[in-house]
Amino acid sequence: MDPVITINQLTRCFKETTAVSQLSLEVHAGEIFGFLGHNGAGKTTTVRLLNGVIEPTSGSMRVLGLDPQMDGPALRARTGVLTETPSMDERLTAWDNLSIYADLYGVPRSQVRQRIDELLAEFDLADRAREKVAAYSKGMKQRLALARALLHRPELLFLDEATSGLDPIAAHHVNDLILRMARREKRTVFLCTHNLVEAQKLCGRVAVLEHGRLVALGTPAELTRQFVRRLDVEIEVSEDQVPVTLDLLRSLPELVLGEPAKPNGALVVTINQRESIPEVLACLAQNQIRVYRMAPQEANLEQVYFNLHEEKEGVQ
């Protein structure tokens, strides 16, 4: 599959700060690609670079087969960007905001009215289309900004902190819209976020950025396997065998880390790596422990992220 975005050794410096450093990655057509990183990690700078809004200090990139520096206007006609702040003209109505951007994006004149009405209905804003945006809630502004980003049916959508500052219901609504767009309309989505739960739920692949540098790239499952070595395992044994089991687990310090806990009836132990599970199970079986259930608690991106962050902080 041809990559929609190819970034090669991309670097952008601002005076003495390096916002993006030696970044290389590819994003494929039709995928929801998560771009993770803390505030100031370089996510927004990367989006600006990929849309030809700012120029790189060094490195190269191709987006939709175009060079953002040389073909910025042609490229931006094919991408849609939802910025971190909704960036709407609050003194204008929702309809005015969209009609101005329809002109800017060259939506055919004969289709402008229909397209705006369609999007306003899709984003549940049709009833308040003639109200000034200043009167909208944050969630409504964000939905309107998303509608604006989709006006010209972009092939590639950049979403920068799409759910930042939204309440859980509004965030859920926006995430549903993103999923629908990617699945139904087969758009490629480049999702910048520091919401790891959201990334895990939406993204096929993710890249983790730390101080402008790419520190991890892969599917959420690959990253958890690669970066999460400790694993919490829930073990359910016969009630009368719990004390013996605890003693046994304590006798395996090379496999079991820390003190086993018993929060809700079942024992929870932290194992040093996934590969130790059979060894622990074998040890329990050899000692006649009746194991009813042994359930590894799947690691998530959050753990990947924190592990990476701790590693980096440790290095520094």
Added chain:
Amino acid sequence: MNKRAIFAIIRKDLKVVIQNKGVMLPILILPLILFVILPWLVTLAPSLVNIAGVSANNLEELQTLIQRMPAGFQQELAGYEGIQILAVFFLVYMMAPFFLILPLMVSSVIAADSFAGEKERKTMEALLYSPTTDRELFVAKLLSGWLAAIAVALVGFALYVVMANAAAWSLMHRIFFPNTMWLVLIAWVVPALPGLGLGVMVLVSARAQGFQDANQTGGLVVLPVILLVFGQISGVMYFSVPLVVLLGLVIWLLDGLLIWFGSCSFRRGRLLGA
């Protein structure tokens, strides 16, 4: 050049400005004071002074002032007598430099809102992600201020023509305004002036933190006009047709310089502070 995109930006900027009381109030108040209240004050003041017991024809101070003026100016006033001189002096000649403040102010206020204000409201970023070129963006931003300034100046001029003739009717008994100098001023100098305000504001806005910051710094652009007022009061010069033609030429040249410099340094990334 994508004309549709340029007009979309102009439409957006003007719609936003119209909704902004902070911008609209000075744009409305200045013409109201200059073109409605002032003509009546100038023509009514001598009558009020007369009622107070002082002869309105006792215009010794004005005569002294006019005697200090260049010979050409004294010739311009040759056809008038007594209190008519006062009306022509103020309504035709003194008002000319004041009138120039209007397009300058309107263009700089709109440019401050359009560049620095948009940056402050964080609406600029979405615009920068649109498929416009830097040049289209620059031209659109200039045109929105330019067109608005000229429109306000023309409306202000039409208003002033009516008000000045109406206010001075009892003294002149004819339509005495505008004269040739004013027509040259309107056709040649007024269209050039917004370029000065816009050119300065483009440079100022790149560094300004917000609308007020840009407006205060860029507001200094009216200082040369104030110098023209003092120049005329002190008798160093007066608004004759040749002077107005020369003034327009200088302003157009400055416009060209400022806009060339502005367009060379205008990069969309800079509007984000990058």
